[in-house]
Amino acid sequence: MPRLSIWLVRTALLALAAGAALGALILAAPGLLRWRPLHAELLTVGWTVQLAFGVAYWILPRFRSGRERGREELGWAAFVLVNLGVVLVGVGRSVPGADGWALAGRSAEGLAALAFAAQAWPRVKPFR
Amino acid sequence: MPPLTRWLVKAALLYLVTALVLGVAMQLPLAGRFPVLAVLWPTYLHILVVGWLTQLIFGVAYWLFPRYSAERPRGSDGLGWAAFVLLNAGLLLRIAGEPSRALGGDAHGVLLASAVSQLLAVWAFVLNTWPRVRER
Numbered sequence: 001m002p003r004l005s006i007w008l009v010r011t012a013l014l015a016l017a018a019g020a021a022l023g024a025l026i027l028a029a030p031g032l033l034r035w036r037p038l039h040a041e042l043l044t045v046g047w048t049v050q051l052a053f054g055v056a057y058w059i060l061p062r063f064r065s066g067r068e069r070g071r072e073e074l075g076w077a078a079f080v081l082v083n084l085g086v087v088l089v090g091v092g093r094s095v096p097g098a099d100g101w102a103l104a105g106r107s108a109e110g111l112a113a114l115a116f117a118a119q120a121w122p123r124v125k126p127f128r
Numbered sequence: 129m130p131p132l133t134r135w136l137v138k139a140a141l142l143y144l145v146t147a148l149v150l151g152v153a154m155q156l157p158l159a160g161r162f163p164v165l166a167v168l169w170p171t172y173l174h175i176l177v178v179g180w181l182t183q184l185i186f187g188v189a190y191w192l193f194p195r196y197s198a199e200r201p202r203g204s205d206g207l208g209w210a211a212f213v214l215l216n217a218g219l220l221l222r223i224a225g226e227p228s229r230a231l232g233g234d235a236h237g238v239l240l241a242s243a244v245s246q247l248l249a250v251w252a253f254v255l256n257t258w259p260r261v262r263e264r
């Protein structure tokens with residue numbers, strides 16, 4: 001498993017553990033209900049989307065010449081942007097008056113998706 | 129495919145079918161006659177995200193991630209089975225408790241047990257998977 005996939009998958013596991021813990025706390029203490037958007041963001045984007053990034057970067061077909069997994073820097077950009085986005089959206093939608101954070105976070109997540117798609121697109125090809 | 133993966137993937141498929149049938153039921157014109165269908169949205173989301181998606185990931189990761197060691201290729205089988213049992217016990221408790229609370233019932237104890245069970249399942253999976261996320 002390449003280094004970038006290790007970072008993506010391990011961060012996804014941390015998001016899963018944190019998102020589940022926050023969900024349990026919200027159920028135990030209904031006063032924490034306003035943090036539900038952070039719980040949802042950690043488990044949807046932080047866990048499932050990020051895990052898909054990590055596994056795809058690992059197992060998609062590689063190139064026979066040059067850099068075997070293509071433009072790695074785009075993958076690292078996706079890693080940084082998606083995690084920045086999860087935090088900004090989760091906090092921005094949970095804290096009153098922080099709508100600007102949520103917009104910035106959604107923008108970061110969108111850019112992460114673009115960077116990842118640009119990285120993965122040429123690798124979606126027959127195995128050789 | 130190891131036995132635990134087969135259980136996880138088949139359970140995930142059952143939750144997928146359950147969620148999509150529930151999705152149809154919630155949209156039927158006569159859904160308004162059944163108050164329980166009007167409060168099932170969070171339960172529907174948990175069945176899809178936890179029962180289907182997360183459980184499918186648990187199963188495939190347990191099967192395909194790099195081996196822990198030659199003697200114990202998939203790490204601790206005990207932690208893997210604990211994750212399976214606790215995740216499903218927690219989800220079933222949630223399916224019972226969430227609509228009950230939304231309809232005014234006292235389901236705090238059931239939901240708390242559900243939350244603890246799912247949290248322990250997740251931590252068991254993370255603990256077992258973490259050392260397998262590495263270079264081969």
